[in-house]
Amino acid sequence: MSSPASPARGRPPRLDRARTLRTALDLLDRSGLDALTMRRLADAMDVQAGALYRYFATKQDLLTAMAERMMDGVADAAAGSGDWSEQLAALARAMRTALLAHRDGARVFAGTHSTGENTLGFADAVVGVMRAAGFPDDDAARALHTTVNFTVGHTLEEQAALQPGSSSPDVLAGAVAAGAYPHLAASLPALTSTDFTRHFEFGLAVLIAGLRARR
């Protein structure tokens, strides 16, 4: 029972999961997900690429661990903040904030399926809020999916739009102007607006009103 936890016998390792994860999140913030390669991460740690595979079996494993780390503390957002709808809103907002805290955070999260304690703790908190509010277990589970879907989907769009090289507004405006899309033309201001918090709050309010109606 001392083999995995034995004290440093030879030289101290230059690598370990925690330090690698920190460096990977730093690199993500500086360079974005497309530039986060195992080779570049190894460079940032002054190590050969192959050495990373002692701590993460695959790149997918590393990304999953990064997503799990991003969710640290998010489950605590509901603590005593009013009724179920306010608690659900607090959890969704905290998740959006956590994803926004890292460049391409939503893409990292969307591409993984963590079953770590932060992610499952968050899910448990959401389902707990719904069950306490009187929703059947099945509906509570489905409300979790809908809430996470919405939050991740929204933040994916938000971070895609904010990134350099995203010419979305102009391109969209041009395409709408060139074609026969009367309804898109009429709603173009909101369609090309970058007030993402308003978009998010609209969707969240719709989601909560819909859940309330189904209780």
Add this chain to the structure above:
Amino acid sequence: MSSPASPARGRPPRLDRARTLRTALDLLDRSGLDALTMRRLADAMDVQAGALYRYFATKQDLLTAMAERMMDGVADAAAGSGDWSEQLAALARAMRTALLAHRDGARVFAGTHSTGENTLGFADAVVGVMRAAGFPDDDAARALHTTVNFTVGHTLEEQAALQPGSSSPDVLAGAVAAGAYPHLAASLPALTSTDFTRHFEFGLAVLIAGLRARR
């Protein structure tokens, strides 16, 4: 004015956008998105990889054209099918069906931003339904985003779960059993259910009820 549309002068080209797109969608269905490389696509068309770049500037361009093609006809789903809520539901269901029609269809769509007529026509139809129902232009635009977010997000999960090698249910059940997640444990049947149509219809009903409450 005859230069781009001039009749075949030399040998007939082995490549063109339409044929390449068809082959790419075939390859996607047979092998999945991860195996859809420019080199493998070129192989399937008996051509060198570089030749594809005469018709698509980048791989991203090709994927965008594929997404656009998947959306063919989806905008017509709302034609005279009851009130606004039934029309919105019909559009969302048609989009899910269109994405499910191709392996990794949701991933392809989520990774692109088509401004083609199928995609914009669908968006115009959704916004049109909402405006006709009396929603303000801004809310109609935001309802579009919420609806597309939900539909793509749901179908992403659905296709991820249905794919080979996706051990989601067991892994999740194991993780929930190992940790202290009372609410997840209680709702595990719904959480691990593969009746995705029910999940989708639940979210859609919540979305529509929420929109109705805000009108």
Add this chain to the structure above:
DNA sequence: ACCTGAACACCGTTCAAGT
């Protein structure tokens, strides 16, 4: 005009060998 051939600058991953 359309495609080939070959290169450029990369990837993730594996694994014998060193220390």
Add this chain to the structure above:
DNA sequence: ACCTGAACACCGTTCAAGT
């Protein structure tokens, strides 16, 4: 035990040259 060095089997993209 931990990491290096080097390889394997690929990528997307570019572009001179052929036909």
